[in-house]
Structure formats: C-alpha cells, structure tokens
Amino acid sequence: MSVDPDRLLEVLLRYFPLRAGSLELGLVSSYEKQVWRNDRGYLLVAVRLTMFESADATASIDVREQEVCLGDDREHPPERWLAYVEGLLRAMPTIVAQLGDVAGLMPWDLFAYGAVLADAGLQTADDFAAALNDPARIEAMNEAAREEEWRERLEPLGLAEHAAAVRAMARPSLRLHLSRSEDEVDEDEEDDEDDGDEDEVEVDEDEIDEVDGDDGDDGDDGGEEADDDGDDGGEEAGDDACPVGQTRLGGDPDLPPDLPWPEVGGVRLTFVAQFDLAELAGHEAARELPAQGLLSFFYGTFPPGGERGDPVRVLHFTDLDALARRPTPAGVERLKAHEIELADERQYPAVESYFFYEALLPEARILEVHRRRAQRLGGELVPWGELEWFIAEANELDDPARPMHRLLGHPSSIQGDPYLDVEVDTLPQGYDGWEDGTPEALAIRRRALGWRLLLQIDATERDGLLLNQDGGFFYFWIPADALAAHDWTQARGSLQCH
Incomplete structure (x- = not known):
C-alpha cells in the first residue's frame, strides 16, 4: 500500500507554516498541486523555505523553493510513514539547531532523515518526534549522510574507501x-x-x-x-x-x-x-x-x-x-x-600535489605507476581530470x-x-x-x-x-x-x- 497524497497534504497543513529558529517552512502556493507523485511513484512536496536574520525577526532576507522528494513511502505501512513525517515536523526546531549554519540550506536538507525509518521500534508520531529531537541521533545521521556524499564524490577518483582521509x-x-x-x-x-x-x-x-x-x-x-x-x-x-x-x-x-x-x-x-x-x-x-x-x-x-x-x-x-x-x-x-x-x-592540496591523494593507495601500485610515468608509458593512479574537478568543487x-x-x-x-x-x-x-x-x-x-x-x-x-x-x-x-x-x-x- 501507499500513502494517499491528500492525507500527506493534511499532515503538512496541520504544521505549516512552521517556524524553526530563523527559518520558516511552508508550501509553494503557486503550484497547482503541492503534493504529487513523480513518474517513479515517489511522493514530492513543493516546499518554500523562508530565511530571516534571526529567530525573532519578521522581515525575510531570502526565499528558496524546491520540489522535495520524500522517498519511497511504499516500503512502509502508510500509517507509520505518516507518523514519521509528523514526528519530523514536530522535531524541526531541533533539526535546524543541530545543523548550525543555515545560510546554504535548501528545503531538501530538512527532510533528509528517512534513515530513522530503519528503527523498527519507532511506530507512532510521538516515537519519531522523540528520536528526532535527540541531537546526538540527528548528528549521527548528518555525519552518515556526509560520509555517503563524500563516497559518491570520491568514487570517480578511486578513493571512495578513503573519504575520511581525504576530508582530513x-x-x-x-x-x-x-x-x-x-x-x-x-x-x-x-x-x-x-x-x-x-x-x-x-x-x-x-x-x-x-x-x-x-x-x-x-x-x-x-x-x-x-x-x-x-x-x-x-x-x-x-x-x-x-x-x-x-x-x-x-x-x-x-x-x-x-x-x-x-x-x-x-x-x-x-x-x-x-x-x-x-x-x-x-x-x-x-x-x-x-x-x-x-x-x-x-x-x-x-x-x-x-x-x-x-x-x-x-x-x-x-x-x-x-x-x-x-x-x-x-x-x-x-x-x-x-x-x-x-x-x-x-x-x-592542488592537482600539482597529487601525491597527497596517491599516498592513500597501496605502495606497490604507486611504484608501478610511477615507473611507467618515468618510462613515458603513461598511467595514473588518480585521474587528474577528475581530481582537478573535485578540488575545484571542494x-x-x-x-x-x-x-x-x-x-x-x-x-x-x-x-x-x-x-x-x-x-x-x-x-x-x-x-x-x-x-x-x-x-x-x-x-x-x-x-x-x-x-x-x-x-x-x-x-x-x-x-x-x-x-x-x-x-x-x-x-x-x-x-x-x-x-x-x-x-x-x-x-x-x-x-x-x-
């Protein structure tokens, strides 16, 4: 079974607009539908994120709108999945506070906590709200998400298993x-x-x-x-x-x-x-x-x-x-x-200092590739073009x-x-x-x-x-x-x- 989009909309309207610190979440009113399914069957929500100078400010300084994919609700019973969404919204002030610097946030960042659904002990909205109001748990999920993002970024370099060392x-x-x-x-x-x-x-x-x-x-x-x-x-x-x-x-x-x-x-x-x-x-x-x-x-x-x-x-x-x-x-x-x-x-380290990255790999591989370079036979341990792109982005x-x-x-x-x-x-x-x-x-x-x-x-x-x-x-x-x-x-x- 899957969640009826109208039921999800009812939950969202119960909490929106939702003020969390210097941010306010709401729905994008200009969309014909605020909740719908894409061609893969995933639920999407048109979310409006309004930013203020401080938690007490009333004049906005920025507005960001985004179509947020809430994942595949069909993997969970509808009532439990809606309980997760409600618990997430109730815990939003804690989530925002834990993120710290919100200057670069997009709406999607505030809904990236579906990992908590893996805990079978959480069933009700109260359960999910309590779990997501735990700063340590939120930080653990944030760190896991960062690690996964880095693994994906470093995969083209052959360094996905060394994400922590590269970040250091x-x-x-x-x-x-x-x-x-x-x-x-x-x-x-x-x-x-x-x-x-x-x-x-x-x-x-x-x-x-x-x-x-x-x-x-x-x-x-x-x-x-x-x-x-x-x-x-x-x-x-x-x-x-x-x-x-x-x-x-x-x-x-x-x-x-x-x-x-x-x-x-x-x-x-x-x-x-x-x-x-x-x-x-x-x-x-x-x-x-x-x-x-x-x-x-x-x-x-x-x-x-x-x-x-x-x-x-x-x-x-x-x-x-x-x-x-x-x-x-x-x-x-x-x-x-x-x-x-x-x-x-x-x-x-710049591309010219590529050995910082090569040094993470086995010594035998390094020696072999360096010998090939010395003999002008070509070869590279870390693709330099991909490395240059990574450095520019990071x-x-x-x-x-x-x-x-x-x-x-x-x-x-x-x-x-x-x-x-x-x-x-x-x-x-x-x-x-x-x-x-x-x-x-x-x-x-x-x-x-x-x-x-x-x-x-x-x-x-x-x-x-x-x-x-x-x-x-x-x-x-x-x-x-x-x-x-x-x-x-x-x-x-x-x-x-x-």
Missing part, C-alpha cells in the same frame, strides 16, 4: 588582501627623492622568542646599525601612522631595538610581513599559531654560499610593547607598505584569482609540486639523480607531505610587481612537528617562478 586533507587558511591608499603612493614617491636619518629609539630589553638559528653575535646593536647604515629608505607616512605591532606587509618592520637586522650567512634579509597574533586568534587557521605576540617574516632571494633553498627567518616577539619601528638598512630591498585584510579559506576560496597571498593552508603552484620542491631542497644533491618509481623517490615524496605552509607571497600585486621575482610565489615552510612546537628556527624558504 582540507586545511584552513587566511587569504591576505593588500591595500595601499593613493596618499601613501604619492608620499612614497616623494620619500624616494629624499634621504633622511632616523632618530635612535631606546627601549628596555624584553623577552624575544625568535627563530632561525642566527644569534646575531657578529652584528651591531639595533640603534648603531641604523646609524651606520645611513638608511636612505625613509619611512612612509603610512608607516608612521601604522601602530607598532600591527599586521601589515612591507614597509619597515617592528623589532626590539637591540636586535640586529635579521640575516642569514652574513646577508641581510628583506622584511616581508608581520602579523599581530591576537588579531588572528579568532580565525580557525590561526589555532596552530601562538595566541599572542608578533610573528614576522624575512626572506632573501638567493641562497648564500651556494646552499639549496632560499634563506628566511621567522621571528616571534612575545611583547609588543618592547618593539619599535626599524628603518630598513641601505642596500636592503624595502617592499612598499600594505595594509592586510584577512579572509577565511579552506583548501585541499575548495572554499575567498577569491580564486591572483594575487594569492596566503597564511597557512596549502600552497598555490606555478609549476610542479611545491611540497616536493622544499623537501628536495633539503637534499645535498637536490634533484640530481632523481629516478621516479624507485623506493628512494617514494620515500622522499612521503617525507614531503610533512611540510606545512606558513606563508605564501605572490610576486605580483594589482599595481604591478610586489617581490623581486619573475611573477611566481615565494613560500615560507616549516615541518609539521616544528609548527606544533612553535619552533620557528626550522623555517625554510622556496621559490616557484616562470
């Missing part, structure tokens, strides 16, 4: 949007024509939690360095107006007065950016960073002494009151000052277009896998002798997965070249265990460019 690859990040006022640009041009000496600033010594191995014993103290260098960069008006310790890119850094200018191998580095960690603390990505202090980034474009990798230093200053604006020494590149606006993102990017300045998350790529590049840079021989399809190459690829992106700076900005590079990306990296320990001395730099 997603990393939160902070997209950095840069801005400079026209006044700052004009005053920059004036400052470039004039040399100026900076007054020496004296501040009491305070605690510094810093990075990268250079203890600065061979350098002068901060005040003497500024005088001896005869800084001719000058501070921008924007730098003067910017409070010490504020998040920004470029300009002059905020440093303890007694700290020598950061360098590696005797080469002074360029100040890239600094981040007020207290400002970042409310963002999901920043949970891996200290909650307080200033995190500052310096880089050099050419390794000293022929070493592999690009020199960087990452410094963590725990006391903002102990910092002072430091003029950039003469002869050191000074990036133009930019304010930074933060936006949350969530990303999966990523939650604030803006997919360049420039792509990013704190944490996964890197963008110009060519090749950035993770593999930074791992190979740790090897004395680099890529010399690289032979894909060997256990040694596979081991290197696996180690590469242990790197974490700290900061990615795009060489280009909307008004032209930002870094002294050929339009690529500069990356600050750190091993995952060092990030967890906040050991910034392990930071490394790498570059991808055209």
Whole structure:
C-alpha cells in the first residue's frame, strides 16, 4: 500500500507554516498541486523555505523553493510513514539547531532523515518526534549522510574507501588582501627623492622568542646599525601612522631595538610581513599559531654560499610593547607598505600535489605507476581530470584569482609540486639523480607531505610587481612537528617562478 497524497497534504497543513529558529517552512502556493507523485511513484512536496536574520525577526532576507522528494513511502505501512513525517515536523526546531549554519540550506536538507525509518521500534508520531529531537541521533545521521556524499564524490577518483582521509586533507587558511591608499603612493614617491636619518629609539630589553638559528653575535646593536647604515629608505607616512605591532606587509618592520637586522650567512634579509597574533586568534587557521605576540617574516632571494633553498627567518616577539619601528638598512630591498585584510579559506592540496591523494593507495601500485610515468608509458593512479574537478568543487576560496597571498593552508603552484620542491631542497644533491618509481623517490615524496605552509607571497600585486621575482610565489615552510612546537628556527624558504 501507499500513502494517499491528500492525507500527506493534511499532515503538512496541520504544521505549516512552521517556524524553526530563523527559518520558516511552508508550501509553494503557486503550484497547482503541492503534493504529487513523480513518474517513479515517489511522493514530492513543493516546499518554500523562508530565511530571516534571526529567530525573532519578521522581515525575510531570502526565499528558496524546491520540489522535495520524500522517498519511497511504499516500503512502509502508510500509517507509520505518516507518523514519521509528523514526528519530523514536530522535531524541526531541533533539526535546524543541530545543523548550525543555515545560510546554504535548501528545503531538501530538512527532510533528509528517512534513515530513522530503519528503527523498527519507532511506530507512532510521538516515537519519531522523540528520536528526532535527540541531537546526538540527528548528528549521527548528518555525519552518515556526509560520509555517503563524500563516497559518491570520491568514487570517480578511486578513493571512495578513503573519504575520511581525504576530508582530513582540507586545511584552513587566511587569504591576505593588500591595500595601499593613493596618499601613501604619492608620499612614497616623494620619500624616494629624499634621504633622511632616523632618530635612535631606546627601549628596555624584553623577552624575544625568535627563530632561525642566527644569534646575531657578529652584528651591531639595533640603534648603531641604523646609524651606520645611513638608511636612505625613509619611512612612509603610512608607516608612521601604522601602530607598532600591527599586521601589515612591507614597509619597515617592528623589532626590539637591540636586535640586529635579521640575516642569514652574513646577508641581510628583506622584511616581508608581520602579523599581530591576537588579531588572528579568532580565525580557525590561526589555532596552530601562538595566541599572542608578533610573528614576522624575512626572506632573501638567493641562497648564500651556494646552499639549496632560499634563506628566511621567522621571528616571534612575545611583547609588543618592547618593539619599535626599524628603518630598513641601505642596500636592503624595502617592499612598499600594505595594509592586510584577512579572509577565511579552506583548501585541499592542488592537482600539482597529487601525491597527497596517491599516498592513500597501496605502495606497490604507486611504484608501478610511477615507473611507467618515468618510462613515458603513461598511467595514473588518480585521474587528474577528475581530481582537478573535485578540488575545484571542494575548495572554499575567498577569491580564486591572483594575487594569492596566503597564511597557512596549502600552497598555490606555478609549476610542479611545491611540497616536493622544499623537501628536495633539503637534499645535498637536490634533484640530481632523481629516478621516479624507485623506493628512494617514494620515500622522499612521503617525507614531503610533512611540510606545512606558513606563508605564501605572490610576486605580483594589482599595481604591478610586489617581490623581486619573475611573477611566481615565494613560500615560507616549516615541518609539521616544528609548527606544533612553535619552533620557528626550522623555517625554510622556496621559490616557484616562470
């Protein structure tokens, strides 16, 4: 037997319109029939979902209409199936509350709880209402539905059995949007024509939690360095107006007065950016960073002494009151000052970093396919076209277009896998002798997965070249265990460019 559509309509009209938090459910009045069967015999309902700013609001902000399929009622006795629908409607406030963020909801999402019909102990509307008013049970069904959705999405990749591992690859990040006022640009041009000496600033010594191995014993103290260098960069008006310790890119850094200018191998580095960690603390990505202090980034474009990798230093200053604006020494590149606006993102490893996905499969299969690639015989473990589509659909990017300045998350790529590049840079021989399809190459690829992106700076900005590079990306990296320990001395730099 099957349910009479008119009986289902009677149940719906008994509860509609139904207010649940900031949502209201009703029937679409413009349809000739609000309940009917499709050509497969399934019951459909024309549902109208009205969204409000809050639970108390009366003015709607959005309306979504959808033909909702309630499944095959013929699998259950009509009275029990109608009892399920009634219990579902009575439990709707709990369901909405359990879903949390309702911004992206469609009407169908609120009726996706037919799994509860598998419990033979539920027979009456009261039974179903009690079961569906249980937040733990609702969450379990929501999670099962998410898992099934992911299995379906990953089936074309051959990764359906690894849905949980693939989902764990997603990393939160902070997209950095840069801005400079026209006044700052004009005053920059004036400052470039004039040399100026900076007054020496004296501040009491305070605690510094810093990075990268250079203890600065061979350098002068901060005040003497500024005088001896005869800084001719000058501070921008924007730098003067910017409070010490504020998040920004470029300009002059905020440093303890007694700290020598950061360098590696005797080469002074360029100040890239600094981040007020207290400002970042409310963002999901920043949970891996200290909650307080200033995190500052310096880089050099050419390794000293022929070493592999690009020199960087990452410094963590725990006391903002102990910092002072430091003029950039003469002869050191000074990036133009930019304010930074933060936006949350969530990303999966890019197609170029396909080994993240391949690594979930058996090692013997990986080696065989990699050998075939090395011999130019073709073959792929994970279909790259399908993988590219999956990543594009799964990523939650604030803006997919360049420039792509990013704190944490996964890197963008110009060519090749950035993770593999930074791992190979740790090897004395680099890529010399690289032979894909060997256990040694596979081991290197696996180690590469242990790197974490700290900061990615795009060489280009909307008004032209930002870094002294050929339009690529500069990356600050750190091993995952060092990030967890906040050991910034392990930071490394790498570059991808055209």
